[in-house]
Amino acid sequence: MSVFALGLNHTTAPVDLRGRFALAPEQLGPTLRSLRERLSLAPPEAALVSTCNRTELYCAAPLEAVRPAMDWLAGLGGIASARLADHTYVLERERAARHAFRVASGLDSMVLGEPQILGQMKQAVREADAAGTLGTTLHQLFQRSFAVAKEVRTSTEIGSHSISMAAAAVRLAAQLFEDLREIRILFVGAGEMIELAATHFAARNPRAMAVANRTLERGEKLATHFGAEAMRLADVPQRLHEFDAVVSCTASTVPIIGLGAVERALKSRRHRPMFMVDLAVPRDIEPEVAQLDDIYLYTVDDLSAVVQTAGEKRQAAVAQAEAIIETGVQSFVHWLDQRATVPLIRALNTQADAWRAAEIARARKLLAKGADIDSVLEALSRGLTQKMLHGTMAELNSADAEQRQQLAQTVSRLFLRGASGPTTLPADEDR
Secondary structure: OEEEEEEEEOOOOOHHHHHHOOOOHHHHHHHHHHHHHHOOOOOOEEEEEEOOOEEEEEEEEOHHHHHHHHHHHHHHHOOOHHHHHOOOEEEEHHHHHHHHHHHHOOOOOOOOOOOHHHHHHHHHHHHHHHHOOOHHHHHHHHHHHHHHHHHHHHHOOOOOOOOOHHHHHHHHHHHHOOOHHHOEEEEEOOOHHHHHHHHHHHOOOOOEEEEEEOOHHHHHHHHHHHOOEEEEHHHHHHHHHHOOEEEEOOOOOOOOEOHHHHHHHHHHOOOOOEEEEEOOOOOOEOHHHHHOOOEEEEEHHHHHOOOOOOHHHHHHHHHHHHHHHHHHHHHHHHHHHHHOOHHHHHHHHHHHHHHHHHHHHHHHHHHHOOOOHHHHHHHHHHHHHHHHHHHHHHHHHHOOHHHHHHHHHHHHHHHOOOOOOOOOOOOOOOO
16 A cells, blocks of 8 residues: 555646646545546545646555556546646655645645645545545545644745735736726636635725626625625626726636627727736636737736745745655655554454464363363463464574574564563574
C-alpha cells in the first residue's frame, strides 16, 4: 500500500483543458464512486480536489493503480490518456504528502498564501468521507495537511501582502478606466469568488453594481449586501450593454455569455470598451470574445501574471513554511512506514492468541484430571515459551554462518533487550 497524487493544475495545463476536469462539490461523491467501480478488483482509498486551478486525485493504493487511475481520469475529461499524461503529474509517498501539504498551505496556488484552497480541500475530504472512499491513510494525510497549514498560517507571514484574484481584477480595471467611480459593474454568479470580487470593487464606489444569478433569491441576498441590483441570469444578454465591466464565476459547465451577445452589446454601446473577467473553470465567457475590438477579457490564468509577491520578506516566509512542511512530511512518512507492519502485527497477535488458547485448553484438561496446580502452571508457561521460541531456534539452526550472525543480532534486539551477555555468535560455532 502506498499513497499517490495524480493531477493537473495551473502550471501544467491551460484553462480550457482544466475546464474538462472541473467538478462541482456535489459531483465529487458520484465521481469517486465511479473510480471505485472502475478499480473494483482493488478499490483504493480516494479523494478528489477540484478548483478553478486544479483537479487532483489522491489515492491510497498499490502503485500499480496509477495507470488505470490515469485512464479513468482521461475518460472523465473525454480525452486520450497520452494527451492527459502530457499535462499531469504523478507524485508518490513523501512527494505526494509534500504536495498536499503545500497545496493546503497556499504555497502551490496562483496567489501565494491564498486561504480559499484550505476550505476547498476540507470540503473534498467531507465528500470523500460521505462517499465511503476516504479510509485511514488518506484521513491521516489530509488531517496532517490541515494541521501543517494552520501552523504555516499562524507561524509565518505567508498570507500577508498577497494580492488576490479579485484585487488583481480591480487593478486591471483601474488601468482601463480613468475613474472606477464612473463605471457600471455586473457580477455574474453569487458564490464566494464573486462575493470577494464585489467586495473589492465596492471599495472603489462604482456608479452602479448588479448581481445576476440563476437563483434570484441567492442573487438578491448578495446584491442587498452591497446595495446592488439583483437580476435574473436569463436577462444578461439583453442588458449586457449597460455595463462597463463584467466579472463572472459560476458553476456552469458551458459558457453563459456568448460571442453574439457581446457583439450586440458592443454595437449598442457604440464600441465603448468593456472590461470582462472570467474567473470560472470551465469558462463562463466564450474564448472568441477576446478577439473582439474594444473587449478586454481576462481569465484566471491571465490574472496570475498580475498577482505579485512581496519580495524578500515573502521569500523568507516561504522558506519558513517549507521547513514546517518538511517536518510534517517526515512525520507522515514515518507513520506510513509503521502502517506497513500492521498486517504482520495482526498475524503475530492471532498466532499468539492461538498458542495461548491451546495451552489454556491443555491446562484445564490437566486440572480436570486432578493434576497439581503448580505443575500445571509450570507446564503452561513452558509450553508457551517453547511455542514462542520454536521458530527462532529453527531459523538459527538452519542458517549459514553469515546469516546466523545477522539473525543473532536481530534475535538479541527482540528477546535480550536490557539483558547482559553476548549478543553475537562465534563464527565457527556449530549449531
